Amino acid sequence: MKKKAFTLAEILIVVTLVGVIAVLVIRNSTYLVNRTANGKMTYSAYSMLKRAVGSIIATEETGQIQPNTLCTKLSDLLNPEGDVNCALIATDYTEFGKATPNFTLKNGMKFYNLGNVAADDVYTVYIDIDGDFRKGIYNDDVQKFIINVNGEVLPDKSSKAANDINYLSAGYKYYDETNAKWVWVKTAVTFKDAICSSGISLQNSNYCSGEGKDTNCTLNQCEFILHKN
Numbered sequence: 001m002k003k004k005a006f007t008l009a010e011i012l013i014v015v016t017l018v019g020v021i022a023v024l025v026i027r028n029s030t031y032l033v034n035r036t037a038n039g040k041m042t043y044s045a046y047s048m049l050k051r052a053v054g055s056i057i058a059t060e061e062t063g064q065i066q067p068n069t070l071c072t073k074l075s076d077l078l079n080p081e082g083d084v085n086c087a088l089i090a091t092d093y094t095e096f097g098k099a100t101p102n103f104t105l106k107n108g109m110k111f112y113n114l115g116n117v118a119a120d121d122v123y124t125v126y127i128d129i130d131g132d133f134r135k136g137i138y139n140d141d142v143q144k145f146i147i148n149v150n151g152e153v154l155p156d157k158s159s160k161a162a163n164d165i166n167y168l169s170a171g172y173k174y175y176d177e178t179n180a181k182w183v184w185v186k187t188a189v190t191f192k193d194a195i196c197s198s199g200i201s202l203q204n205s206n207y208c209s210g211e212g213k214d215t216n217c218t219l220n221q222c223e224f225i226l227h228k229n
Contacts, residue, residue, distance in 0.1 A: 038141075038166050040229050042129055042155075043229045044129075045129050045145075046145065046226075048109075049125070049127070050153040053147055055077055056070075056073050065149050068115070071102055074111070074114060075103050078103075078105055079105075080104055080111075081103075081105065082103070083103070085102055086102055087102065087115060088113055089112055094137065095138075096110075096128055099112060101128070102114045104131065107131070108130065108132065108133070111127055112125070112126040112142075121149045122146050122147065122204065123146065124147075126142055127143055143155060144158075144159045144161075145161070146204065152204060154195075154204060155167075155192075162191050163190050164190065167191075169188050170190070171185075171188055171225050171227065172194045172195075172198035174216045175221045183216075185197070185214055185216050188227065192211070197214040198222040198224045199222055200224045
């Protein structure tokens with residue numbers, strides 16, 4: 001018996017379905033790649049900034065970052081490529097792809113606003129975590145960090161680094177004195193959730209405003225753990 005051939009309409013339907021499936025697969029793959037990259041690069045940027053600020057504090061007799069020195073001292077420690085400038089940006093600036101960074105590291109990360117004078121003893125710094133790979137959009141591939149003059153480094157409390165587990169992932173645990181062991185309370189939550197719930201004492205007293213401390217950490221000693229994504 002002779003088999004019936006596919007009609008043109010049937011072929012077009014199959015081609016269309018294949019195209020739709022391909023688009024969905026590519027879109028999902030791109031999302032997963034970006035999510036993984038966001039986590040790794042944000043962790044790298046935060047850890048690098050925290051270590052560098054710690055090194056600066058260790059050399060200061062006062063134990064504080066001195067005014068108008070953050071930009072030059074960070075650039076000395078991080079050894080960027082090309083020129084270094086310590087210009088400021090507007091506080092509401094969002095289109096970092098059009099701005100000139102203070103400096104760019106060899107891995108492509110770009111630093112902005114390092115010349116700012118600490119307002120209320122806090123410096124505001126922006127880091128483009130993937131350089132030229134994306135468009136330099138605030139709270140996407142550009143993350144905001146705050147640095148206390150005493151050296152405390154935190155992702156800004158409104159940023160994705162603080163509130164999106166795909167950027168920074170953390171957890172916390174308490175010490176069970178009866179059984180002499182640490183017990184996890186939450187293993188993988190946002191940075192802000194973990195650090196505020198754990199009740200860690202922060203120099204920036206407004207960071208956890210409105211956030212409740214976990215009961216386990218009220219009754220016991222708690223430890224904040226930042227995960228390496």
